[in-house]
Amino acid sequence: MLKIRLVTFLIFMGLFSLAFQIGATTLVSDEDANTFVQEFLSSTQDISGFGIFVNNAHAALPMFVPGFGMVWGAYTGWSTGIGFASMAVMAPAL
Numbered sequence: 001m002l003k004i005r006l007v008t009f010l011i012f013m014g015l016f017s018l019a020f021q022i023g024a025t026t027l028v029s030d031e032d033a034n035t036f037v038q039e040f041l042s043s044t045q046d047i048s049g050f051g052i053f054v055n056n057a058h059a060a061l062p063m064f065v066p067g068f069g070m071v072w073g074a075y076t077g078w079s080t081g082i083g084f085a086s087m088a089v090m091a092p093a094l
Contacts, residue, residue, distance in 0.1 A: 015073070015077075016076075016077040017077070019073075019075070019077030019078040019081065020077040020078065020081040022078060022081060023079060023080065023082040023084070023085065024081035024082075024084045025081075026082055026085050027085075028085045028086050028089050029089075033086040033087075033089035034090065036082075036086040037087060060076075
C-alpha cells in the first residue's frame with residue numbers, strides 16, 4: 001500500500017513539475033512581463049508571514065479535491081512557471 005502511495009505521489013509531483021516547466025519556458029512579451037511584475041510587487045508590498053501562509057493554503061488546499069485537484073495543481077504549476085518566466089524577462093540574470 002505504501003508503495004502505491006509513493007508511486008502516485010511521484011507521478012503527481014512529476015505532472016506538477018511538467019506543468020511548471022511548460023509555464024517557465026513560455027515566451028512572455030516585455031509588456032506582459034512588466035505588467036505581471038508590477039502587479040506582483042504591488043500585491044506583495046504589505047504582506048505578512050500570515051498572508052503568505054493564507055495565499056499558499058489558498059493555492060494548495062484545492063489540490064486535495066479528487067479529480068479537480070489534479071487540474072488545479074497543473075494550473076497552479078503552470079501559472080507559477082509563467083510568473084517565473086515573467087520575472088526572468090524583467091531580470092535576465094535569473
